[in-house]
Amino acid sequence: MTTDRSVPEQAGTSGLLRAVTHFLGHEVAPEWRRAAEATPRHLFLPDRIWIDDDLTPCDRQQEPERWFAAAYEDAPVVTQLNDGREPADLTDALPSSSASAPAIVFAMLELLDLAAGMRVLEIGTGTGFNAALLSHRLGDVNVTTVEIDPAVAEAARSNLKTAGYAPAVACGDGTLGWVPEAPYDRVIATCSVERIPYSWVSQTRPGGAVLAPWQNPWICGGLLRLTVEDHGTATGRFTPDSAFMLMRTQRRDLFLFRDVVMDEHVPDECTTALSPWAVADSAFETQFALGHRLGDLWYAWHHDPHLDDVDTRLWVSTTSGDSWAAVDWDGTQNTERYTVWQHGPRRVWEEVETAHAWWLDNGRPGPDRLGLTVTAEGQTAWLDDPENAWPLP
CATH class of the missing domain: 3.40.50.150 (Vaccinia Virus protein VP39)
Known part of the structure; x- marks a missing residue:
């Protein structure tokens, strides 16, 4: 040496x-x-x-x-x-x-x-x-x-x-x-x-x-x-x-407008009270916990998408690309409801809402309260104790 x-x-x-x-x-x-x-x-x-x-x-x-x-x-x-x-x-x-x-x-x-x-x-x-x-x-x-x-x-x-x-x-x-x-x-x-x-x-x-x-x-x-x-x-x-x-070997060659959102998709429309910034522009500890719960969902911001009455859009998709959601903000202050568009077999924004509610109900856990168990059969995530677990996809 x-x-x-x-x-x-x-x-x-x-x-x-x-x-x-x-x-x-x-x-x-x-x-x-x-x-x-x-x-x-x-x-x-x-x-x-x-x-x-x-x-x-x-x-x-x-x-x-x-x-x-x-x-x-x-x-x-x-x-x-x-x-x-x-x-x-x-x-x-x-x-x-x-x-x-x-x-x-x-x-x-x-x-x-x-x-x-x-x-x-x-x-x-x-x-x-x-x-x-x-x-x-x-x-x-x-x-x-x-x-x-x-x-x-x-x-x-x-x-x-x-x-x-x-x-x-x-x-x-x-x-x-x-x-x-x-x-x-x-x-x-x-x-x-x-x-x-x-x-x-x-x-x-x-x-x-x-x-x-x-x-x-x-x-x-x-x-x-x-x-x-x-x-x-x-x-x-x-x-x-x-x-x-x-x-x-774990990378994904997945692009939003090439592999996920297609012109022929006809999404369903609804609204949400959950701010997109509360889940995708929040503290690292918050997003880590949400991601740990959501498993195979990812997101991308789309600022100024050149759409009428849309200032900012949050896209959420499965890693398989078969289900997606878009949450729109019209640029007004004190927004109480956001427009949501969803497509695919899964209602991914509802999954995000459920995960956020879980995070709040469990005292806003950060990484130090989260864990993982690995066996030959699969992997489970858990909160506080390995007995309180759910499977990772």
Whole structure:
């Protein structure tokens, strides 16, 4: 591993650790501080990166100081666009691989609760930085990391070698885990999922843990830590910290006006007293709970849709695209009723109303009161206790 550090690297790492400490609310544990000090983050970034919310390109050769500063900021750095096919127009850019913000990296490592000798499977190698930190803590022989993108996997191997680490880097579908090195004491994902692949549970020793960023179709964000039990069941709760790219194998190529709303649809009309902003422009904790209850519903805002008497429209659809609803606001103040259009076998806006009423009736729960149970047969969400559960679609 790297031990000869330059002054800029030392200063960058010190600043990064201060930012992580501020995020965590306490000092970084000594073992992770040592790992960070031995693992310069800039060694894991490609020469061309994209930074900030607008995905501004930054090239190491052209802007070395800006590039180096980005390497040691407590912020995510996008390292690949559109699965390696960078678009000519950045308005069409979709981040497909990144270096996560260091604060969430170390928060997740802390939640793993590692001990010497444990074996860890990482899903989503990315740049290799997280695998390097794990290797410093546990030793190369105890770390296996899986990356679905061959180019990303090869770059990670090179980054790890440069930094002095040699964990097992496998190229494959992370939803399958990695059988050759199983069983593991811990499984950690660095991409978000809408469903926990059961292979992660089955490849984890009883008493072990699975840690994964979570999202539901309604909202992105949340972190799930599951404990694996003797009989092949895993149960755990959510925390609100994290927002990661969705696992590639769980993506949907679904567009509102291409796949969902068709010209020949004749929707039913009704009204609602529930404000669309109360469910789709509310606090993260509210939307997370609603999404956890709604299961397979997602939404999209349509501002100024060029329709008479419609200022803003909220679309809600099933992920299958077979049922949808549109809720219209006419732009007037103090609106008491909103027009609703619904099409398909399911009355999806009524499902939203029911979920919102459930949220109110149960004391407005946030992620910390919600959990998930995973078995070989399926997955159930629950509120407060696994006995108070409902199936996820």
